[in-house]
Amino acid sequence: MNPTELRDQLIRWSNQNSGSENHAGLAAMLALLETDFAILPGVALERIACVGTPAQALRGRFQPSAPTQILLSGHYDTVYGAANPFQHCELVDAHTLRGPGVTDMKGGLVVMLAALDEYLRANPSPGLGFEILITPDEETGSFGSAALLAAAAPRHHLGLVFEPARPNGSLVQSRKGTGNFIATCRGRAGHAAKVPSDARNAIAALAEFVVAAHRLPAEMPGILLNVGLIRGGGEATNVVPDFAQAILDVRITRAADRDAVLARLDEIAASINAREGLRLEITGSFNRPPKECGPVEEAAFAVYQQCGNELGLAPFGWVHAGGGSDGNLLSAAGLPNLDGLGAIGDHLHSDREYCLLPSLMERAQLCARFLQRIAEGNVLKK
């Protein structure tokens, strides 16, 4: 495929809405992928059901009995729903395409397909097999496809995740783990004017919790915490409210941070629960553990960089990312993986999202060369 074909494929895919909740759009996008991935010689494609959603994943397998196995992972949903005004691509200049999902991660899927196409057309080794797994719900936490990723992980030696590269071309070395928690505070209702009062104001108590919780990132390095939503009280201001609730986004850098953060949140809650008439409960969990970098990733990244040098591409590094991806789930399932192998762009999850078009071909050639290296047996110990 040439750069113009890759650009046109990206435009076609991105103009098809596939917001995580738009099931008709997801089905139409899946059909496009199925048609386009069918060009890969020797790859058997199938649709796979996910848990709790009618949306399906696309799986492709090539030489499943070969001694070395690679998992190529991506998602075809985007954050832009059917009602979002951002629905179509616009060519900003010859090198820049703005559009919904152009980088996160339809551009990554273009890179994946072009890389496999190039690799397979150059006499592929019988020693390397791979599995393509493209899922429909990454942007909403991968709740329906997590089991597919976990089941695929043990079949492979390395995962390749086609999430966006950073705007400067860096790959992703590690990612924070992410969780959502709900803090629910119950007090005792009463008349605002009653003195002395036996009412307990749930909003005031929850506010204390929120202020203390917001100090966690300053107290604990590597932790991020955001209160994203708060609600409580009723319609009348002369009633002491007996209910208030906050929803928290919590991120951790190391798996070992998990228990420490939960213990600290419980401690803050306990200081409120020690008072008569108030009850603050925390529910929720971490849905993606942190993706930490190990020796397999280190070795694979060094080869990726070397492949870039051989192709004469601009040098690139790798960085820690605050956002989670399916790379986190693969790591948690024991599969080392390289992440951020997709297109280069910026302003993801906004109507300014753009993709640097030359990166499609460059990153595809880079990945194809890396697959060749793996097939030669120089990267992964069997």
Ligand SMILES: [Zn+2]
């Ligand atoms: Zn993504």
